[in-house]
Amino acid sequence: xxxxxxxxxxxxxxxRIEQGSPVKFRATRYRIVxxxxxxxxxxxxxxxxxxxxxxxxxxxxxxxxxxxxxxxESVQSRVRALAPWYRLTAESYWANHCExxxxxQDEYELHCEPGGAFMPAPGSPAQAALRLSAWDIxxxxxxxxGGVSHDPPx
Ligand SMILES: [Zn+2]
Numbered sequence: 001x002x003x004x005x006x007x008x009x010x011x012x013x014x015x016r017i018e019q020g021s022p023v024k025f026r027a028t029r030y031r032i033v034x035x036x037x038x039x040x041x042x043x044x045x046x047x048x049x050x051x052x053x054x055x056x057x058x059x060x061x062x063x064x065x066x067x068x069x070x071x072x073e074s075v076q077s078r079v080r081a082l083a084p085w086y087r088l089t090a091e092s093y094w095a096n097h098c099e100x101x102x103x104x105q106d107e108y109e110l111h112c113e114p115g116g117a118f119m120p121a122p123g124s125p126a127q128a129a130l131r132l133s134a135w136d137i138x139x140x141x142x143x144x145x146g147g148v149s150h151d152p153p154x
Contacts (some may be wrong), residue, residue, distance in 0.1 A: 019147040027053045030141040034133035035117040043102035048096040066111040067146030070092040131144040
């Protein structure tokens with residue numbers, strides 16, 4: 001996993017991203033958001049998902065998790081039903097895999113690079129796609145994540 005010092009996260013994005021020590025979240029609800037992303041291995045569009053939870057002490061869903069290290073079985077089964085390509089990797093974090101060629105999609109590229117599926121430029125097709133698919137799950141979640149984006153644009 002790359003750390004913040006090594007990254008070149010441009011402008012506005014930088015102050016919204018935390019990478020480094022794993023962060024624990026506990027909430028009574030969460031959201032699964034879906035977007036489209038170009039697979040760098042096969043060049044096809046594939047669906048990718050992310051978990052969004054309320055940040056500590058917040059009511060609104062404003063923390064988008066990446067490098068998720070732990071989610072409870074109840075959340076895992078939701079994810080398996082909605083997005084079976086998002087699964088635990090050998091590196092012990094959850095990642096999206098291409099629907100076509102099964103290549104693991106880089107969490108950093110999806111979440112931390114401007115233009116990535118979960119950090120779309122305003123008005124970009126990726127942002128429009130994001131709005132199409134979001135599932136609000138009114139069930140508890142406890143998660144440990146290696147990174148979080150605050151106030152995601154969706
Ligand atoms: Zn692919």
